[in-house]
Amino acid sequence: MHLARLRLQGFRNLADVRLELPPEGIALVGPNAQGKTNLLEAIHYLELFRSFRGVRDAELVRFGEAFFRVEGVVRGATGGGEERTLAAAWQREGARKRVTLDGVEPERLADAVGHLGAVLFTPADLALVNDGPHERRRFLDIVLSLNEPGYLGALQRYRRVLGQRNAALREGGAAAIAAWDEPLVREGARVFASRRAWIAGVGEAFASLHAEISGGEPAELVYLPALPTDARPDDAETFDESLRSALRSSVDQERRMQTTVVGPHRDEFRMRVPNGGRLRDVRSYGSGGQRRSVALALRLLEARTLEEQRGRAPILLMDDVFAELDEARSERVLELLERTAVGQVILTAPRASDIRLRGDRLPRWSIRDGVIQMGEWGP
Amino acid sequence: MSAIDEVTRELARLPGVGPRTATRLVYHLLRGSTADARRLARAIELLVERVHPCARCGAFTEEELCAVCRDPERDRSLICVVESAFDVRSIEGTREFRGLYHVLGGHLSPLDGIGPEELSIGPLLERVQGGAGRVAEVILATNPSVEGEATAVYLEGTLRPMGVRVTRLARGVPVGSDLEYVDGSTLAEALAGRRDM
Numbered sequence: 353m354h355l356a357r358l359r360l361q362g363f364r365n366l367a368d369v370r371l372e373l374p375p376e377g378i379a380l381v382g383p384n385a386q387g388k389t390n391l392l393e394a395i396h397y398l399e400l401f402r403s404f405r406g407v408r409d410a411e412l413v414r415f416g417e418a419f420f421r422v423e424g425v426v427r428g429a430t431g432g433g434e435e436r437t438l439a440a441a442w443q444r445e446g447a448r449k450r451v452t453l454d455g456v457e458p459e460r461l462a463d464a465v466g467h468l469g470a471v472l473f474t475p476a477d478l479a480l481v482n483d484g485p486h487e488r489r490r491f492l493d494i495v496l497s498l499n500e501p502g503y504l505g506a507l508q509r510y511r512r513v514l515g516q517r518n519a520a521l522r523e524g525g526a527a528a529i530a531a532w533d534e535p536l537v538r539e540g541a542r543v544f545a546s547r548r549a550w551i552a553g554v555g556e557a558f559a560s561l562h563a564e565i566s567g568g569e570p571a572e573l574v575y576l577p578a579l580p581t582d583a584r585p586d587d588a589e590t591f592d593e594s595l596r597s598a599l600r601s602s603v604d605q606e607r608r609m610q611t612t613v614v615g616p617h618r619d620e621f622r623m624r625v626p627n628g629g630r631l632r633d634v635r636s637y638g639s640g641g642q643r644r645s646v647a648l649a650l651r652l653l654e655a656r657t658l659e660e661q662r663g664r665a666p667i668l669l670m671d672d673v674f675a676e677l678d679e680a681r682s683e684r685v686l687e688l689l690e691r692t693a694v695g696q697v698i699l700t701a702p703r704a705s706d707i708r709l710r711g712d713r714l715p716r717w718s719i720r721d722g723v724i725q726m727g728e729w730g731p
Numbered sequence: 732m733s734a735i736d737e738v739t740r741e742l743a744r745l746p747g748v749g750p751r752t753a754t755r756l757v758y759h760l761l762r763g764s765t766a767d768a769r770r771l772a773r774a775i776e777l778l779v780e781r782v783h784p785c786a787r788c789g790a791f792t793e794e795e796l797c798a799v800c801r802d803p804e805r806d807r808s809l810i811c812v813v814e815s816a817f818d819v820r821s822i823e824g825t826r827e828f829r830g831l832y833h834v835l836g837g838h839l840s841p842l843d844g845i846g847p848e849e850l851s852i853g854p855l856l857e858r859v860q861g862g863a864g865r866v867a868e869v870i871l872a873t874n875p876s877v878e879g880e881a882t883a884v885y886l887e888g889t890l891r892p893m894g895v896r897v898t899r900l901a902r903g904v905p906v907g908s909d910l911e912y913v914d915g916s917t918l919a920e921a922l923a924g925r926r927d928m
Contacts, residue, residue, distance in 0.1 A: 502915030513877045519841030528846050531839060531885035535877045542916070 353428040353469065353664055354696035355395065356435065362417035363397075364390040365722040374715060375427075377668075377697035381704050381728070382719035388700035391719070392472060392669045395698065398424045398438045399468040400494070401451050401461060405476075409442040409449060419443035426468060428664075438467055462505075466498040470667040471655040475676055477647040481634055485620040492621065495654050496546050499661040503546050510539035514617055521610045529606075533599050536615065541591035543616040544577050551575040551621055552587070554653050561656075562625075562649040564688050565681060571625045571634075571646065578618035623650070644677055648685060655693075665695030672700055704728070735761075787858070789834030789851055790819045799823070799832060806830045808867040812855065812886065814838050814874055822872065830870075833858065838878040839885060847885060855886075859895055868896040875902055 354377070360369040365387045382388055393412075396404050403412060413420045421441040427433065442449045450457065451464045458464045479487050497504040517532035555573050562571035577584055577591070580601065585594045598614040599606075605613055623646045624631035625638055634646050658666045668689075674682045689697070697714065704716060717726050732740075735757055742753035760768045784790070785797035792798065799805055799819075809830025813819055819832045835850045859866045869890055873879035887897050903921035904913050913921075 505914065505916060509877050513881070516839070516841050516878065516881065520839075520846075522841075523844075524841055524846055527885060527888055528839065528841070530888065531881040534884045535880045538880075539877070 353426055353667075355424050355468070355470075355667055355698075356427040357423075357425040358395065359423040360391075360394050360421070362414040362420040363394045363412060363422060364414060364420075366390055366394065367414060367417075367722055369722075369724055371724060373696070373698070375696060377699070377714055378717045379714045380698070380700045380717050380719055380724070381702070381706075382700075383702055386719045387722045387724075388702075388719055389474070389671050390722075391724070392474075392671050392698065392700065394422050395424065395468075395667075396470055396472045396669055397422050397440060399470045399498075400465050401440050401449070404472055404474070410444065410447065413442065413444060418445065424468065436467065438464075468667065469658060469662060469664065470669055471651060471658060472669040472671070473648065473651045473673045474671040475673065477651055478643060478676075480647050480650055481623065481638065481643045485618070488621055489617075489619055491650065491654075492547055492550070492619075495657055496550060499657050500546055500550075503543070506539050506542040506546070510536070510543050510616065513539055514612055514615065518611050521606055521612065533596070536599070536612070537592055537595045540595050540615045544591040544595070544619075547616065547619060547621075548575050548577065548591075550657070554657065557656055558623075558649055558653055561652045561688075562645055565645045565648055565684055566625075566642070567680060567684060569626055569642070569645075570631065571623060571649070572631060574622045574624060576620045576622060578614055578616065578620070580614070641678055641681060645681060648673070648677075652688075665693065667696045667698065668693055670697065670699035672702065672706075674701070674706055784816070784834070788819075788832045789816065789836060789854075790832055791816045804829075808865055809870065810855075810858065810866055810868070811870040811872050813872045814879065814882070818872065830868075835873070835882070838873055838876070838882040840878050850882075852886070852889070856889065856893075859890060859893055866895055868898060871897065871899045875900075 354375045355373050356375075358369065358371045358373060360366045363369075369391075380388055380391065393403055393405060397412075402409070409420075419441055421439070423437065423439040426436045426438065437452075437454050439455075440449065440451045451461060452458075453464055453467060480491055493503075493507060497507065513532055513535045517529065517536055520529045520532055551573050552575070558573045559571055563569060579591075579594050579598045583594045583598050583601075585591055595615065602613050623634045625634045625642045625646065626632075627637040634642055638646065655666045655668060674685070677685065699714070715726065716728060717724060718728050719725075738760075739750070739753045739757050742748055742756055743750050745753075748756075760771070781793045782791050783793075785792045785800055786795050787800045788797060790797045790799065794801070806829045809828075810833050811822060811828060811830055812833045812835060813822070814835050814837060816834050819834065822828050822832075833851070833855045835852065835855075837845060837850055839845060839847065839850070855869075859869065869886075871883040871886055873882045873886075883899055887899075890897050901924055902917070903924055904910065904917065910918070
């Protein structure tokens with residue numbers, strides 16, 4: 353399936369854009385600060401209905417405008433030629449957001465996410481490697497929310513229990529705190545289990561993707577659930593009992609710190625690459641090139657998960673991803689994409705020479721000051 | 732503020748009534764007969780004058796004790812604990828339960844400053860303890876939300892040492908629904924709580 357049409361109004365510097373996009377995608381060329389990333393941000397907005405840059409909706413509205421609107425028509429969502437229209441609008445007055453699927457407002461926003469089926473690659477993905485565990489948990493939560501039925505619900509209930517339990521830790525007596533243990537265990541074990549299953553399931557794919565990008569380097573993904581080391585369950589065990597006993601043994605620490613110290617809200621996963629003859633955490637020991645390879649491999653994993661879950665190739669949105677890679681890595685990534693990315697690719701680059709994907713099969717479009725046109729910009 | 736605005740604002744505070752519906756109701760009242768509107772006003776006045784919580788269980792009544800607590804035919808060894816008086820009405824509607832009720836007046840929610848002391852838990856314990864062993868079973872029928880669960884867990888921990896049987900409403904697949912439309916966690920609960928046939 354692919355994004356066949358896109359209409360943008362008042363979205364950042366994209367005042368009024370109407371595009372008919374070919375099924376194979378486009379390569380969008382233009383100098384910096386012309387709106388390339390804004391276009392990808394707008395497209396990706398139709399996947400999660402919030403900005404991938406983590407900004408509030410108010411900041412997406414073009415200066416001086418009252419609202420923004422993004423509308424995309426996806427073709428072949430079910431394999432055939434059917435079309436589906438995804439739309440989102442946000443207006444300053446009352447800070448109101450309206451999301452529709454084929455013109456109908458879904459009961460919950462959660463029912464609307466994930467219908468585009470896109471994966472975004474950006475230079476900012478390095479934060480997945482370099483930043484703290486929060487970034488990696490966010491990555492896991494998005495991948496699992498979009499691909500595993502029931503995960504988002506469990507995560508939301510877990511967060512609610514956690515908030516209540518932490519409030520009880522600040523004020524309540526022992527029994528009033530303990531009342532939240534079982535609800536926390538029930539939802540927490542579910543979140544733990546989903547994360548472990550996904551990481552275990554994609555381990556080999558991660559290693560092979562990373563090997564292809566890096567030219568043969570091994571790599572591994574390691575899940576570190578936020579439980580005491582000796583309380584982490586084996587593959588066959590469930591997390592219920594582990595979390596329950598971890599809660600019991602951390603009672604004193606919790607009362608002192610007035611917060612819940614074990615559970616999936618403190619999870620971490622690490623990516624290990626070779627350093628000094630053995631595999632070490634890339635966040636502490638990785639070179640610049642290794643970090644970029646790992647970040648790319650994680651996004652490719654996300655794409656692969658999406659493809660396996662939905663049985664169709666995701667739309668790849670690639671924001672200037674080759675600029676930061678060295679020559680050899682770029683070549684290998686391009687080769688990998690040529691071979692495996694069968695869906696639509698929308699990529700951006702500052703110069704036409706940066707784009708070598710699919711030879712010249714990908715139509716070159718250009719952008720200048722928020723205006724997009726087919727072909728290169730005239731003199 | 733005009734009378735129209737005032738009534739509109741009051742109506743809009745009711746559950747399920749937005750500003751538009753409230754306005755429509757107000758104009759409907761003004762268009763209709765004055766007697767109808769007065770009767771409604773009087774009925775609401777009577778409602779708040781006469782109705783109060785039952786001194787024993789907390790359900791609504793116009794007497795000292797509610798109809799259920801007064802009924803000699805009800806099984807006094809059984810107490811069903813619910814969050815609100817509205818839940819009593821729902822369970823009574825099934826005509827399946829022959830015991831007594833206890834209304835907590837909400838659920839535990841530390842984020843909103845609601846701890847055990849803010850709920851009618853003390854009176855429940857008195858009923859169980861003071862019942863001289865007559866209460867054999869307490870059914871915890873709090874909502875299946877995370878707050879309702881925590882409230883049930885808390886009550887279970889408090890009641891169990893008193894030697895009373897404590898049970899919880901079963902969770903599972905809604906009657907008359909299709910399995911394919913049941914969400915994953917409900918289905919998982921239903922599987923875990925399956926019964927022999």
